[in-house]
Amino acid sequence: xxxxxxxxxxxxxxxxxxxxxxxxxxxxxxxxxxxxxxxxxxxxxxxxxxxxxxxxxxxxxxxxxxxxxxxxxxxxxxxxxxxxxxxxxxxxxxxxxxxxxxxxxxxxxxxxxxxxxxxxxxxxxxxxxxxxxxxxxxxxxxxxxxxxxxxxxxxxxxxxxxxxxxxxxxxxxxxxxxxxxxxxxxxxx
Numbered sequence: 600x601x602x603x604x605x606x607x608x609x610x611x612x613x614x615x616x617x618x619x620x621x622x623x624x625x626x627x628x629x630x631x632x633x634x635x636x637x638x639x640x641x642x643x644x645x646x647x648x649x650x651x652x653x654x655x656x657x658x659x660x661x662x663x664x665x666x667x668x669x670x671x672x673x674x675x676x677x678x679x680x681x682x683x684x685x686x687x688x689x690x691x692x693x694x695x696x697x698x699x700x701x702x703x704x705x706x707x708x709x710x711x712x713x714x715x716x717x718x719x720x721x722x723x724x725x726x727x728x729x730x731x732x733x734x735x736x737x738x739x740x741x742x743x744x745x746x747x748x749x750x751x752x753x754x755x756x757x758x759x760x761x762x763x764x765x766x767x768x769x770x771x772x773x774x775x776x777x778x779x780x781x782x783x784x785x786x787x788x
Contacts (some may be wrong), residue, residue, distance in 0.1 A: 600771040604639055605631045606780045612645045612661040617746050619684045621659065624649060630784040634669055635768025642767075644668050648754075648784065656754040659683075660747040662740050670696060670737040670763040673730075678751035680738070681727040685745030689728060689738040692716045696735055696763060705734065735763065756784075 606730055608631050616623060628648040633639040643666045650657040662668070670690075680689065691714045693703035700715035706729035707720065714720070720728060721741065727748075756769050770785035779786070 600631070600633050600637075601774045601776045603777045605773065605783070606777065608639065608643070609780050610639055611663075615661060615684075616659075619746060621683070621746060623647060623659070627781075628784055629781050631771075632769065632785075633771050634762075635771055636669075636764075636766060640666065642669055643658055646662065646784075651754060653753055654772055656719055656749075658749040658751075658754075660749060662739050662745050662747070664743050667739040668682055668737060669733055669767050671757045671767075672733055672735040673760050674732050674761065675759050676751050676754060677729070677731050678749055679727050679729050680722075681748040681750070682722045682724050683746040683748050684724055685742035686724070687722045687738055687745055687747060688719055688741045689722065689736055690717065690719045691728070691730070691734040692745055694733060694735065705729070 630646040636642045645661040646660045693696045704711045
């Protein structure tokens, strides 16, 4: 990714947060990624670490329509993805995606419901899904823009993200075509 593209994404997300009255903490920890796929508008996500502790973490995320977070799972992390603004589509599988649509239980809005592996859930503002370790998921906004929250057990982006596509990288290579607006989580010292 070009640093100019990252800077523009930070400005765009910041404007959307302000518009919807989401006040960021002082000196937030930003993460802007194209998942190493080279097409931020197609595969991209902006994350802000609000709390990052040994036991838990909280993130605020932003994506625009057609920006997909690629299919992945975690072996350790349990997470709630909460729609704070907009509409989110999330496809989930009980284990690695396959053509079998075996039913399983997932918690939506705090209540268990039965879904088939590969089903897509549509979540409106205020709704949430609880993803336990091993549930593969990919998501994207159905609305023009979307603010998401994540509350989870301890986060380990380097060792606990298992993507289906072997081309995916959690952090992007950056072409420094202009000075950074902020230091990113993945920036080298």
